[in-house]
Amino acid sequence: MLPIDWIILAGTLIFIVVYGVWKTRGSKNVQDYIRGGNEARWWTVGLSVMATQASAITFLSTPGQAFHDGMGFVQFYFGLPIAMIIICMVFIPIYYRLEVYTAYEYLESRFDLKTRTLTAFLFLIQRGLAAGITIFAPAIILSAVLGWDLTTLNIIIGVLVTIYTVSGGTKAVNVTQKQQMAVIFSGMIIALILIIQYLPEEISFTKALEIAGASGKLDIIDFSFNLDNRYTFWSGLIGGTFLALSYFGTDQSQVQRYLSGKSVRQSQLGLIFNGLLKVPMQFFILLVGVMVFVFYQFNHSPLNFNPAATNAVSQSALAPEYEQLQRNLDRIQDQKQEMSIKYANAGNFSDGDRDSFKAEMLQLNEAEILARRQATELIASANSTVETNDKDYVFIHFILNNLPRGLIGLLLAVILSAAMSSTASELNALASTTMIDLYKRNTGEKTQEHYVRMSKWFTLAWGLIAIAVASIADLFDNLIQLVNIIGSIFYGNVLGIFLLAFFIKYVKSNAVFIAALITQSIILAIYFLTELPYLWLNLVGCLLVIGIAVLLQTFIPTITSKPETNE
Structure with a gap:
């Protein structure tokens, strides 16, 4: 990298951190710090929801996924628009009517404290792990670029994002994510244009697509029911819908984004905006990966894109x-x-x-x-x-070895901006859940200033935990798959609990609590002992907890003999 790349990279990241701290300084109460004062308009909500999901992993792993396996991964997102409509119709009105700060507050009003605590705890486990992975992903990049120690990089990146998240809470996350998404979209569009220009003169974009298609990279839809295929139309539509319902409807890192909306309508419009744009965005990122594949049909590539593997x-x-x-x-x-x-x-x-x-x-x-x-x-x-495994190194190898100087810094800023936006949302949500569902609920009444101060301390603590997780992370099969696998192990169970709360009123808290514990044990066993594709874990977990709770309530009614005071 030349000095111009360092200037662009450092300038972009420093601007985001300083802007986030300056713009959101002075939060005095929990409403401002956790719900951003409910000032966000629909476009801010939509971009914030999208930026939370589109981490650095998206821009590292997705092009590499397309390079090796083609466009089929886009099927993973087919259920997302359906989930957005359901959440807008069911989840958002309930959350706003109850004026909750976290999704899990509702579960206490419907069931009891132990069910709320269990669900919050499941969220903290899976999102705490995922936050570490979102820090680890960009550390890989800079490690490949600079040859620095991964642990050192994890600390640097984690500290950067923790600074403005601690300072401004939800509002800091929202205002910085608009700038981050602008950098991300600009960088990816420029990358695609340059890839096409780098192809031989006689190879137009249309001909490049023909070459990709002949190599099987444009096989988007797979209607088979073969469980050996991880991504099919049916796994995306069914399993993807349940995953998206769980993630956007019950995961506090997303719920907190649209709870900051100015009104129910603004939050709903923000989610619909995300639902309309998300699939095309992922299609575009996969297309960039396919074009990188076409580029390497006319240019030599290494046997393995991971420089550490080649050196070894x-x-x-x-x-x-x-x-x-x-x-x-x-x-x-x-x-x-x-x-x-x-x-x-x-x-x-x-x-x-x-x-x-x-x-x-x-x-x-x-x-x-x-x-x-x-x-x-x-x-x-x-x-x-x-x-x-070199899937996560394909795109960064192309960037470092083929883009003009200056644009290298911009594309690295794209990936790091994505990492910061996603990690900031996660830390913000982890801290809010810890403060609202565990600390505030189980301590005596305190002042607003005390709760804001504790929220900042919890944000800092989760930042340190995420850095620690990042320091022991591994590439697994593919980073974007690892994050989704972690979520799928927990999301179906949590979604089932919420669906019981919304629609099956005669099921009581003890039945739900026991069913949730049994379901989580079964899902862990299925994942570690079978070959079932992870997307189906969302459906299985959801149906299991609902079925077990209904059976317990129906055939062992004494399980609810103890009076329940929260209903």
């Missing part, structure tokens, strides 16, 4: 064998370049020739996949501790 094997006794594999990959890519150009210009040939070119492209793709698999095995043999 290059410094071992297996280096000659690895170098030979890289030369083989270079030859394959030279052949792919020739065949891609032929296929793109196949309009000048017969249909038989076009099919022949496509078949050869697919064979070359298989040869490349085999070479990368062999490289992975060599890396693991050279150093079993180094990360061989």
